Amino acid sequence: MELRQLHYLTVIAEEGNLGRAARRLFVSQPALSYALKSLETELGVRLFDRHAGGVTATAAGREVTAEAVLTLRQSARVTEAARRHVRGEAGELRVGFEASGAGELTTRARAEFARLHPGVRVVPKRYDWGQEAEAVRDGGVDVAFVWLPNDLTGLHTEPVHTEPRVVGLPSGHALASRAGVSVLEVGDEPLLWTRRAPREWVDWWAVNPRPDGSSPVWGPTNDNVEEMLEQVAEGAAICFAPLSMTRYYARPDLTWVPLTDVEPLRVVLAWAQGTDDPLVRGFARVVRELAAAPVPAGEAGTGGT
Secondary structure (H helix, E strand, C coil): CCHHHHHHHHHHHHHCCHHHHHHHHCCCHHHHHHHHHHHHHHHCCCCEEEECCEEEECHHHHHHHHHHHHHHHHHHHHHHHHHHHHCCCCEEEEEEEECCCCCHHHHHHHHHHHHHCCCEEEEEEEECCCCHHHHHHCCCCCEEEEECCCCCCCEEEEEEEEECEEEEEECCCCCCCCCCECHHHHCCCEEEECCCCCHHHHHHHHCCCCCCCCCCEEEEECCCHHHHHHHHHCCCCEEEEECCHHHHCCCCCEEEEEECCCCCEEEEEEEECCCCCHHHHHHHHHHHHHHHCCCCHHHCCCCEC
């Protein structure tokens, strides 16, 4: 049994005449008559009584036709469900990010995308220390805000965000009241770092080597943001971070001071090369438009593109 046959059945029932039904369906009358006979044979019951004026549904025909109408409506719903996914109006979009991601742009993009695509579930997934790029490659997320430097092999990327870096200090630190400090002024301070990220990533964040050619004083290691901040707060070491973390990770026992002489963090939006997912395309479009727009007054200082 095919949906085409069920459609034929409903039109025949509505028209009550094979000739009129055939014209409406754009098929020949013999072909329609053959299709009806084949369906009756398959079902093992006569669906219509033939007479000089046309056809009249039997009791079985009326019940079968009613079920056919319901089946065709449901098949249309199935088709429309698939089309919503093709149009990017349904499904799930997993968005990866690290720590504060791309600052306010991360949250704004997810919110705006969700507003434009109410049938899509947007799932934020946080990663630690450079792992968001690998998450895109291995399928853990569909798209991600990736901090540079990072391995971008196999990824399509678009620059979307730039922001200054800061140094995290315990609140009682001698430099905590400063409006800004040079990286050389904290050269003797133990610096937190991680073994979970590639060496290139670690050295870039540590500013190694420093402008004068010196190396950082390596302090304790950490596996995630929370461990890092706890160690800073207790005075074990300092850390370097993007400016947006001053808002996302504000706490009374920490002070964030701008670093005046280091290059800023750059963030790209990344997804797997060759991806033709309408949800990813739609999210990238939203991010692109928000990144190009003027930064709202309340976000001044969090960086822009």
